[in-house]
Amino acid sequence: MNSQPSILVVDDDLHVLEVIEARLSSSGFQVCKASGVQEAIGILKDKKIDLIVSDMKMPGMGGMHLLKNVRSLVPGLPLIFLTAYGTIPDAVRAVKAGAVDYLVKPFDGRDLINKIRKILKNGYKSSAPGEIPYESKQSYFGESSVMKEIYGLVERIAASNVNILILGESGSGKEHIAHIIHQQSLRKGHPFVVVDCGSTPAGLLESELFGHVRGAFTQAIRDKKGLIETANRGTLFLDEIGNISPDMQIRLLRFLEDRKIRRVGDLQEIPVDCRIIAATNSDLLEDIKAGRFREDLYYRLRVVTLKVPRLRDRKEDIPLLARHFVDKFSESYENKAVELPSETIKWLCNYPWPGNIRELKNALEAGVVLCKNEVLSIDDLYLAGLPEVPYCASSKDKPLSLEEAECNAILHALKEAGGIQKSAAKLLGISRRAIHYKIKKYEIDLSKIR
Numbered sequence: 001m002n003s004q005p006s007i008l009v010v011d012d013d014l015h016v017l018e019v020i021e022a023r024l025s026s027s028g029f030q031v032c033k034a035s036g037v038q039e040a041i042g043i044l045k046d047k048k049i050d051l052i053v054s055d056m057k058m059p060g061m062g063g064m065h066l067l068k069n070v071r072s073l074v075p076g077l078p079l080i081f082l083t084a085y086g087t088i089p090d091a092v093r094a095v096k097a098g099a100v101d102y103l104v105k106p107f108d109g110r111d112l113i114n115k116i117r118k119i120l121k122n123g124y125k126s127s128a129p130g131e132i133p134y135e136s137k138q139s140y141f142g143e144s145s146v147m148k149e150i151y152g153l154v155e156r157i158a159a160s161n162v163n164i165l166i167l168g169e170s171g172s173g174k175e176h177i178a179h180i181i182h183q184q185s186l187r188k189g190h191p192f193v194v195v196d197c198g199s200t201p202a203g204l205l206e207s208e209l210f211g212h213v214r215g216a217f218t219q220a221i222r223d224k225k226g227l228i229e230t231a232n233r234g235t236l237f238l239d240e241i242g243n244i245s246p247d248m249q250i251r252l253l254r255f256l257e258d259r260k261i262r263r264v265g266d267l268q269e270i271p272v273d274c275r276i277i278a279a280t281n282s283d284l285l286e287d288i289k290a291g292r293f294r295e296d297l298y299y300r301l302r303v304v305t306l307k308v309p310r311l312r313d314r315k316e317d318i319p320l321l322a323r324h325f326v327d328k329f330s331e332s333y334e335n336k337a338v339e340l341p342s343e344t345i346k347w348l349c350n351y352p353w354p355g356n357i358r359e360l361k362n363a364l365e366a367g368v369v370l371c372k373n374e375v376l377s378i379d380d381l382y383l384a385g386l387p388e389v390p391y392c393a394s395s396k397d398k399p400l401s402l403e404e405a406e407c408n409a410i411l412h413a414l415k416e417a418g419g420i421q422k423s424a425a426k427l428l429g430i431s432r433r434a435i436h437y438k439i440k441k442y443e444i445d446l447s448k449i450r
Contacts, residue, residue: 005120006030006047010040010054010066011082020053023109029116037061037069044073051116056083056090056102064090064331067099078119082107142317146309150177157304158184163256165241165301166279168308171358174279175239177306182235187275190234193227198240205248207264216265228261231274241301242282242293253297276301311353311360318349318360325361326376329368338368339375347378347429351386378429407442410435411449419449 007029009020014035021031032047034040036058043049052070056063063081070077081094081102094102100119103112157164158181166174175194182192200208207216211226228236244252255261256276260269278301287293311318322340330338353359366384367376387406409428413435417423425435439446 004028004030005050005116006032007116008032008034008040008043008049008052008054010034010037010052010058012036012055012058016055016082020109020112023113024116027113037066040066041069041073044070044077049074049077050120052077052079053112053116054079054081056081056094063099064094067094068331080112080115080119142314142320144314144317146314147317150306150308153304153306154181155184157181159186161275162303163276163278163301164304164306165284166277166306166308168279168281169310169356170281171356172308172310173357174308175237177308178235178237178277178279181277182237182275185235185275187234191231192235192237193231193274194237194239195227196239198243202245202248205244206251209248210251210261210263212264213266216263220265223263226261226263228255228272228274229270232272233274235275235277238276238278240280240282241278242280242284242287246294249294249297253294253300256297256300278302311356315349319345321357321360322348322364325364326368329365333368336374338371341375341377344376344378344381347381382434406438407444410438410442411444414439414444414446414449419446421446 007024009017009024009031010033011017011020012035017033017035021033024031032043032049034043038061040052040054052066054063054066063083067079070079078100081099082105083090083102084105101115103115154177164178164181166177168174179192182188195209197205207220207224207226209226209228211224211229212220213223214220238252255272259273260271262269284293284298288295288298319340322345326338326340330336348360355362363381363384363386364376367380370383371377371380410424413424413427414421416427421435421439422432425432428435438444
């Protein structure tokens with residue numbers, strides 16, 4: 001049995017393949033060669049590979065496409081990119097997305113051998129247990145101090161079995177954070193089961209959670225396993241936990257205390273070992289005071305609490321998040337890299353994002369599809385369904401609704417422009433048609449402004 005490490009070399013230049021093969025073979029490595037991404041993927045499916053060395057730029061599918069497939073087929077397989085000087089930014093982006101390292105052409109063969117040996121000696125893994133992958137941090141955490149604090153806490157608690165309560169507005173990424181916790185835990189090889197307590201009717205939630213036996217009620221024509229039982233050895237994510245009925249709160253509390261369930265209509269108890277992560281956009285403490293939520297259940301659920309801030313309260317993360325989503329959707333729709341001009345970034349940072357990350361993500365997906373010449377403009381965001389008025393917080397004393405802020409921004413611009421709609425529209429960065437529509441919508445009397 002050959003114990004030599006196996007290295008896959010990917011490059012569309014056959015001369016480069018031969019040179020690297022000769023260098024690696026003389027250093028005691030087994031070498032597989034591929035002249036493109038598709039051929040490399042085929043080799044990965046058939047052979048055990050210990051490390052990949054790949055060119056960054058190749059005709060058709062390039063290095064980033066290979067990296068995406070590697071992470072899907074063989075998670076943790078180390079990959080070193082070879083890149084020309086002019087494409088160093090692409091290589092750096094690849095390293096941030098999960099590659100191990102890169103070398104700039106022309107490179108010294110000894111440097112490549114030393115890097116490979118060091119990586120294999122250290123048993124490199126792209127995302128070690130307890131460490132959140134960079135892409136996950138990028139896509140839903142960002143680099144603000146408040147989010148760094150959250151993902152630092154996530155890294156510390158992921159390997160434990162404590163129950164977690166995630167608080168935050170709708171669309172702020174609570175489910176994604178719960179999924180990251182699951183993926184970084186010892187339960188990651190088992191189910192991550194999501195229960196939407198907010199949209200499931202109260203009459204069906206008991207059967208959904210606990211299951212039922214045949215004949216338990218009219219529609220119960222066969223035995224059904226509940227979602228709690230399905231999550232055995234894995235993680236159960238209870239979204240919008242604040243919406244469950246008092247009766248369901250009692251049943252859930254009993255399960256949390258003895259870790260056993262009884263299907264509807266059954267007498268037998270079934271032990272279930274699953275971690276509970278709950279989330280809500282409600283103020284549970286207020287619900288407790290009002291008698292809508294059990295205090296004992298609350299303390300069972302919130303062994304550790306994570307509070308996810310609104311996107312508008314961490315605007316410094318918006319440029320990074322926007323770039324991440326645009327890159328992701330460009331790749332998904334096989335577009336060329338889409339540019340985000342500074343004026344578009346500024347508009348994104350000024351918009352209040354009432355739908356939080358979900359709204360940002362959806363708007364940018366539509367923007368990538370609609371944009372022309374691979375440049376995502378503010379007009380593309382309007383076409384995506386966002387309002388044609390930037391956000392303007394007019395009062396620090398009391399919070400305004402989005403419509404109030406919009407109306408005040410238009411009034412302010414009209415006053416600055418002396419009531420001239422064309423000039424006010426220019427100040428706001430919107431079309432004359434848009435400001436005319438908004439003036440009618442808010443019944444603004446231009447005669448009083450002039």
